[in-house]
Structures are given as structure tokens and as C-alpha cells.
Amino acid sequence: VAKIPDYNIYLLDVLAILFNPSCKWNVFNSPEPSATYVEGVDETKLFAKPKESAKHSIKGRLVDLINLFGENGGFKMLYDRVCGENQELNVPSLAYLLRPFGHCCDFLTDALYEECIIPVVNKVISFLDGLSDESLKKEAA
Numbered sequence: 001v002a003k004i005p006d007y008n009i010y011l012l013d014v015l016a017i018l019f020n021p022s023c024k025w026n027v028f029n030s031p032e033p034s035a036t037y038v039e040g041v042d043e044t045k046l047f048a049k050p051k052e053s054a055k056h057s058i059k060g061r062l063v064d065l066i067n068l069f070g071e072n073g074g075f076k077m078l079y080d081r082v083c084g085e086n087q088e089l090n091v092p093s094l095a096y097l098l099r100p101f102g103h104c105c106d107f108l109t110d111a112l113y114e115e116c117i118i119p120v121v122n123k124v125i126s127f128l129d130g131l132s133d134e135s136l137k138k139e140a141a
Contacts, residue, residue, distance in 0.1 A: 019065065034049075091131075105117075
């Protein structure tokens with residue numbers, strides 16, 4: 001969590017693997033119940049909750065990892081890194097920063113979406129809209 005402001009792509013890759021519901025560790029531990037989510041708890045204090053669907057089973061340990069990440073300020077650091085003042089943004093860094101949360105988006109709470117994810121996505125959209133075709137090609141290369 002502490003390395004998000006440093007933009008360490010290797011650690012962000014590890015985070016993307018950990019937050020991927022299809023990674024071997026999450027698949028193996030999928031039947032385990034969450035230790036951080038209890039039915040009826042105030043979801044505004046949580047960052048993730050288990051989802052039941054055809055695509056995903058319970059994934060309690062993944063929910064615990066996401067909640068631990070949020071409790072340690074990970075989502076605040078992501079928000080500050082993307083939406084903060086005087087932050088230099090570029091396409092590769094945004095891709096590495098956002099990739100882990102694309103994997104686990106089904107588990108994030110509505111409160112987290114409103115407070116963090118939607119403002120970050122809006123900032124990314126406005127950043128990408130401000131790029132010319134030439135600069136976008138240069139960024140992608």
C-alpha cells in the first residue's frame with residue numbers, strides 16, 4: 001500500500017494478481033468465508049463484500065484482502081495519486097494503477113465507487129480526452 005505513490009510497476013503487478021478472482025490462490029480459497037464482512041454490517045465502512053453470481057463464488061479471502069488494502073489507505077492513495085494536485089499522469093502509469101481494480105470491481109462496495117472509483121475514472125476520462133492523437137500514440141508507444 002505504501003508504494004502506490006512511488007509507482008512501482010512490479011508491486012502493482014503483484015497487486016493485480018492478488019486482486020484477480022481467477023488467480024490460483026483466490027480460486028483455492030474461494031469457499032472460505034470473509035473475516036471482515038458480516039451480514040448486516042454497515043457497508044459504508046467496508047471496501048468490499050462477497051458477491052454471489054454465476055461467475056464468482058464467495059471469495060471471502062479476496063474480500064478480506066481488498067478490505068485490508070482499503071483499511072491501510074490504499075484507495076485513498078490511489079485517489080490522491082490520480083486526482084491529486086500537481087500529479088503527472090501518463091497512459092502507462094494509469095494502466096498499471098487501475099488494472100488491479102478492474103479485476104475485483106465486482107466485489108467493491110457502492111460507497112467505495114461513489115467516494116473513490118467514479119472520481120478516478122472521471123479524472124482518467126478527462127485526461128484521455130485532453131490528449132491529442134499524436135500525444136496518445138506517443139504515450140502508447
